Amino acid sequence: DVKVTQSSRYLVKRTGEKVFLECVQDMDHENMFWYRQDPGLGLRLIYFSYDVKMKEKGDIPEGYSVSREKKERFSLILESASTNQTSMYLCASSLMGQKRTQYFGPGTRLLVL
């Protein structure tokens, strides 16, 4: 079974803090994704990566950066957390190729005070 894990289920941070969200997958997937999910807005893609050190902006990259130094790990970084970044963050991974489904992690619920 594919397993996508996220470093924290719940996280509370202060405004202005630097925040790291980590995602690890164990199935050698080329593609990895970061989404945020908000009530009434649904899932929105922040960034994705199609290979080590490669990244592409999604729909809402502002205020975020990402890092993919190893194939199995994709990190989302909030350089200076703000209250409007309070959200549920979901990581996903998939094999290369359009037929491939995305497998999701359990999510990290981030609260920025």
Added chain:
Amino acid sequence: KQEVTQIPAALSVPEGENLVLNCSFTDSAIYNLQWFRQDPGKGLTSLLLIQSSQREQTSGRLNASLDKSSGRSTLYIAASQPGDSATYLCAVRPRANSGGSNYKLTFGKGTLLTVNP
């Protein structure tokens, strides 16, 4: 820009009922469409994936259909059970040369299903 709409936003049914969830999309240049399930506070689980060349896919009590020309998909759940209670999301993937990144899924906002015992 692709937009995906799911109706209804919420649905409550008694156990045992057959039900249909609807998904519509504005741009028919899709490669495939997926239905996901999300339990409260958790990640998404893929249920069914339909390629644009297919009309339907079945898995157990679930059947998903796709009418690409009209921009519609339905998820049919037979003999619903309380364990089916969750949010159901549909997502479309654009065709490779349709101008958007072909890795990017566009999601609907979901239908919250409650099956009452």
